[in-house]
Amino acid sequence: MVPHLRALIRSISKVSRISSCRSTFSPSLTLSQWNNRTCSSCYRNTEFNSHLIKTYFSTSFVPSSQSQPRFDSNLGNMSDEAEQQAKEVFKRLPKSVKPIHYSLKLKPNLETFAFEGEQNVELRVDCESTEICLNAVDLKVFDISWKDSTGKVHIPKQYTLNEKDEILNIQFEPALSVGLGSLKMSFTGVLNDKLKGFYRSKYKGPNGEDRFNAVTQFEATDARRAFPCWDEPALKATFDVTLITPKNRVSLSNMPVKCVTNYCGDENLQIVHFERTPIMSTYLLAFIIGEFDYLEGFTKDGIQCRVYTPVGKKEQGRFALDVSTRVLPYYNDYFGISYPLPKMDLVAIADFSSGAMENWGLVTYRETALLVDEKESSATSRQWVAIVVGHELAHQWFGNLVTMEWWTHLWLNEGYATFVEFMCVEHLFPEYDIWTQFVTDTHNRALELDCLKNSHPIEVPVNQPSEVDEIFDDISYSKGGSVIRMLHNFIGDIDFKKGMNIYLTRHQYSNTFTEDLWKALAEASSKPVGEIMTTWTKQMGFPLIEVQEVKQEGNNRILTLSQQKFWADPKLKSTHQEYNWMVPLTFSTGSLPGKVAHKVLMDKEFLTVTIEDVKPEQWVKVNPGVVGLYRVHYPSQVLAQFIPAIKSKEMPPLDRLGLADDIFALVQAGQATTGDVLLLLQAFVDEDNYTVWSSVSNILGKLNLLMSYTDFHSSFKSYGRIIFTEIEKKLGWEPQPNEGHLQAMLRSLVLNRMVSFDNKETQKEAKRRFELHISKKETIIPDLRSAVYKGVLSVADQQTLDSMLKLYRETDNQEEQDRVARALGAIKAPELMKQVLDFSISTEVRKQDTVLVLISVGMSKDGRELAWNFFKDNWKHFKDNYPSQHVARVIKYIIEDFVTEEKALEVEAFFRDHEFPGTERTVQQSIEQISLNEAWLKRDLVQAKQYLKVY
Helix, strand or coil: CHHHHHHHHHHHCCCCCCCCCCCCCCCCCCHHHHHCCCCHHHCCCHHHHHHHHHHHHCCCCCCCCCCCCCCCHHHHCCCHHHHHHHHHHCCCCCCCEEEEEEEEEEEEECCCCEEEEEEEEEEEECCCEEEEEEECCCCEEEEEEEEECCCCEECCCEEEEECCCCEEEEEEEEEECCEEEEEEEEEEEECECCCCEEEEEEEECCCCCEEEEEEEECCCCCHHHCCCECCCCCCCEEEEEEEEEECCCEEEECCCEEEEEECCCCCCEEEEEECCCCCECHHHCCEEEECCEEEEEECCCCCEEEEEECCCCHHHHHHHHHHHHHHHHHHHHHHCCCCCCCEEEEEEECCCCCCEECCCCEEEEEHHHCCCCCCCCCHHHHHHHHHHHHHHHHCCCECCCEEECCHHHHHHHHHHHHHHHHHHHHHHCHHHCHHHHHHHHHHHHHHHHHCCCCCCCCCCCCCCHHHHHHHCCCHHHHHHHHHHHHHHHHHCHHHHHHHHHHHHHHHCCEEECHHHHHHHHHHHHCCCHHHHHHHHHCCCCCEEEEEEEEEEECCEEEEEEEEEECCCCHHHCCCCCCCCCCEEEEEEECCECCCCCEEEEECCCEEEEEECCCCCCCCEEECHHHCCCCEEECCHHHHHHHHHHHHCCCCCHHHHHHHHHHHHHHHHCCCCCHHHHHHHHHHHCCCCCHHHHHHHHHHHHHHHHHHCCCCCHHHHHHHHHHHHHHHHHHHCCCCCCCCCHHHHHHHHHHHHHHHHCCCHHHHHHHHHHHHHHHCCCCCCCHHHHHHHHHHHHCCCCHHHHHHHHHHHHHCCCHHHHHHHHHHHHHCCCHHHHHHHHHHHCCCCCCHHHHHHHHHHHCCCHHHHHHHHHHHHHCHHHHHHHCCHHHHHHHHHHHHCCCCCHHHHHHHHHHHHHCCCCCCHHHHHHHHHHHHHHHHHHHHHHHHHHHHHCCC
16 A cells, blocks of 8 residues: 555656746735635645545554553652652643644744744544644734534634643634534744744855754654644644745755745745645654755655755765665665655754754754765764664654654654664665674663663653653663664564564554554564563663573583663662563574574573583673673673683674673672773773774773772873773874775774873874864864864863864864864863853854763863853853753763762752753763762772772
């Protein structure tokens, strides 16, 4: 059915895009009056859309279970009383009235930043009701009327817009009858500067003047800022979008342009009508008006792909265009369902809150997530663009075609897309070795957050809309992606693909619960998927698999294993809460290091496993490839067997870095010592793998933050320089002919880490190269700029800072601005740090980039204190001008590395008196981390100092 749908949509798109009709409307015709006229060239394909509507409404939505699984408050760290209070405060929209179709018209003014709009919404009334409730906020609504199925028009008795609850309540008397009808209304709003809803994005014109595009960002609950709507993911409908825009601007929406007509009353304006969308959620609707260039290409099956860029940057979209035209066919084949829209637009937006947004058929991106400048972009940036494009296009199926029923199941969207983006990039760019990077970039991030007391389950109850932003975190994305990867490995790729096809086919154009996914995968694999995966999604945390006993019987290795919840806080290890996982365990041996020697499903606290054909001198490792989402704790004699295999690189890269990460996590949790991990890291001095070095660098970076609060910090930095010296010598500063993608990334990683350890030779060379760069004698290649900028700034004076800010101000390349912003925190002089902090919230820095500057300053001991005080002094500015997710990131990165209980109490008191909705969980996690840092430092201070005294 879906391939036929796609063909239908594509046939509709062949309607002429430029209408030849000439309007006879009066020049004084208002938008409201214009709405009552028709354009003969804009007839809709009613047969096609009726088919879609019948598909959606002829089958009642029945979840897998009669009610949603209840959240276990003990596991979720939320009291019954608090949960009940939240439920009493927030109620979802009534189900008595449901939208079927929106006819939406908008007229934005790019000079006054106001917009006016009107809409006619076809509704289905399921039971008699005296009210219609829908979402709206920051809008003025007027001229409301209801037309019933007989054609009779009803004027509401009254209507009120509750800004706090974001509900527009429309009262009718008598009650509305059961059946179909339409709700008509007009409204006005503001193109805000808050990076949400319908907002303005600033860019420079050809003469350096400020200009603005009008763009949208509706996920999670901001469509209601652009037009009154049923702004919940399960309340899907179709949309006819019409935009009244300047003729010299590009107008885009989810579907292709249907026709363009003249706007009577202003010869500079045009009326752009778009084709009707499929049934979709409001958060996926999008429209853009602005100045853009574009590149165009087609997939092998004929889907038009365009990449829209700022004017003059068209060629920077070529890499993303190549990726998109190859990604869509890959997903078509993998899912067994063709992409259902006739076009795919990717648009670079100057001011953009997140990395990207998967609006169906009109995906929006921050410039740094879409544009690749062959002269200015680093290997890391190129890889990032490939990953983000892969992620967002995966959503076209997983999230758009099939959508979670409510935000509790957000992870269905984000976790799955996180997993598939790596699968896609591995297919397109095998030289990236992307699955190895998955462990450091995704898997470990999930584990680091999920061991906290203030973590949350993958499936977390969402009540207030402000809570939604908080779960766009490493649990929904990274843990979600990691459990999908573990499940994929457990059931195998063939059954996984089959299950995905069952799931997407069964639920296309509708909404699902997590259980629907498990049911499809169980059906495909004949394995107890639901039973297993429920233990991973409905309780927070993950297990620590401890090797309790090791015995050798002939050529058999016998392991006694236990599982318990892994806590970052050692005081919680003896908690009485019940945690148990069904854990797919795998094992490898020294005889075949890259192969799985044994598999078993651990469904109880203790398990004895026999691994055959293992000689006494050979090692046995749990979790080869770091596929399982758990930590492993080995006895010291087992760890000793691993050291030679690490040094010789006999053990595969994923297993080498997995061992280091597990031991470091145990150190942080008080189950091993800092000296243990410092000793282990010496085995990596001859390492040559980028991702393994990335893991080593992450560990040393975290230790560097902690050790900055000791009197032997210089000894630690000396230790760090020794670990990285050999690889720095081997790589040097100059790229070698025909070197690979990962080699370029490794050189950048190593030089950046040596700068953080105050290596004088690295700083000296950075200064030499910077002087040549700013004098335009020799340009620094993009892969080296981050290290050079940080190296120069680490010994900077006022002149150096001025030169760096000059680079920032003169470039129009956002990647280059990002590099400078991230480097500014390397400055050590307090008076210069204060200048950087002031710069961060100036009009010179885009709101999304303020975070980068503040985080960079907060990465040093002195900078952290200054950044925290700066945030407190400017708290109202941050609250009023930045999205909650931006504020949450600032909070996390400038406070979580403090190390005293006094500071934890100070932070707690501040946020008790200064509320920042949508950041509450982040604040609690950061306070918890401060307490953990203090305990860690006290626990290991003497022993670490003793270990490092020789350096």
